[in-house]
Amino acid sequence: MPIPMKQNMKIGAHLLRQRLKGRKYYPLIVEIEPLFACNLACPGCGKIQYPTDILRKRLSVEDVVNAVEESGTPMVSIAGGEPLLHPQIVEMVEALVKRKVYVYLCTNAILLRRRLEKFTPSQYFSFVVHMDGLRERHDEAVDRKGVFDTAVEAIVEAKRHGFRVTTNSTFFNTDSPKTVRDLLDFLNDELSVDAMMISPAYAYTKAPDQEHFLGVEQTRKLFQEAFSDGKRKKWRLNHSPLFLDFLEGKRDFQCTAWGIPSYSVLGWQRPCYLMSDGYVSTYKELVETTDWSKYGRGRDPRCENCMAHCGYEPSAVIASMGSLRESLRALVNTH
Numbered sequence: 001m002p003i004p005m006k007q008n009m010k011i012g013a014h015l016l017r018q019r020l021k022g023r024k025y026y027p028l029i030v031e032i033e034p035l036f037a038c039n040l041a042c043p044g045c046g047k048i049q050y051p052t053d054i055l056r057k058r059l060s061v062e063d064v065v066n067a068v069e070e071s072g073t074p075m076v077s078i079a080g081g082e083p084l085l086h087p088q089i090v091e092m093v094e095a096l097v098k099r100k101v102y103v104y105l106c107t108n109a110i111l112l113r114r115r116l117e118k119f120t121p122s123q124y125f126s127f128v129v130h131m132d133g134l135r136e137r138h139d140e141a142v143d144r145k146g147v148f149d150t151a152v153e154a155i156v157e158a159k160r161h162g163f164r165v166t167t168n169s170t171f172f173n174t175d176s177p178k179t180v181r182d183l184l185d186f187l188n189d190e191l192s193v194d195a196m197m198i199s200p201a202y203a204y205t206k207a208p209d210q211e212h213f214l215g216v217e218q219t220r221k222l223f224q225e226a227f228s229d230g231k232r233k234k235w236r237l238n239h240s241p242l243f244l245d246f247l248e249g250k251r252d253f254q255c256t257a258w259g260i261p262s263y264s265v266l267g268w269q270r271p272c273y274l275m276s277d278g279y280v281s282t283y284k285e286l287v288e289t290t291d292w293s294k295y296g297r298g299r300d301p302r303c304e305n306c307m308a309h310c311g312y313e314p315s316a317v318i319a320s321m322g323s324l325r326e327s328l329r330a331l332v333n334t335h
Helices: 007-021 061-071 091-100 112-118 135-142 147-160 175-191 217-226 243-250 283-289 307-323 326-333
Strands: 030-033 075-078 102-108 125-130 164-171 195-200 262-264 267-272 273-282
Touching: 007 112, 007 243, 030 061, 030 164, 061 091, 061 243, 061 262, 061 283, 075 091, 091 102, 091 112, 112 147, 125 147, 125 283, 135 147, 164 175, 175 217, 243 307, 267 283, 273 283
Parallel strands: 030 075, 030 262, 075 102, 102 125, 125 164, 164 195
Antiparallel strands: 262 267, 267 273
């Protein structure tokens, strides 16, 4: 089951409450980057391009808890950088789980086996391991040999210890329908991960490699062909059906970057973690002083090739909530 029923119901209740309160902007999930430091230098990322003084910064457990409580989010994605490098990462996860916040801890898995016993399995907690292809493609994506095998071993060990394990895969214009299907088949059938997340790469400005990001039509063609054999229904994809329709070009949405706001060592980032139009110190200020209508395809030239989950998954979820048919379709997708 990609999303546990209890979690799905909590998210649905959260969204319904926001509507009943008449709120226009509210978080589906908050992206938290407690540090930018990393033990890899992936060409498609570039977070480690920040100056040394910023790479040395760390959010405290209190910083993270305050951000979560101020925003009222039911879910958190802890990213980075590499979160397992943070000296208080275990305490951070424990503090959020204690508050019954669903936590997804994103990691390249290099340190995962060594850190595993410090964590406790919980229905509110999942490791999210980055897997951008099978062995050769993944090691090329992270610019280091052997990382794929390390990640696979860590996933197996985490599952053996009773942890939920999700994967996150980013696809570039060097991918083909076959490489997408081969990876998802492997993760779904061979590793039996609990769920998988997918996203087309966005041209993040600090990324050293600016040549291999997907355009909109390339993205649609890639996923149309990758999903054409019906396996989309078989894979345990951690996405709403409408977002997968969106990737295939069957549906289109306006960006709702406010649905997955980003909080880091620099503050709340506007409008999303992929673009930086400044930072503010509080969630209230982010929501009230950001002109959300300026962003998205057809509005901002920087957004023209973006189909990333951080802007469009919330749009798909909100559209599902507004349709009985799509709500039922999403509910069936959780089993």
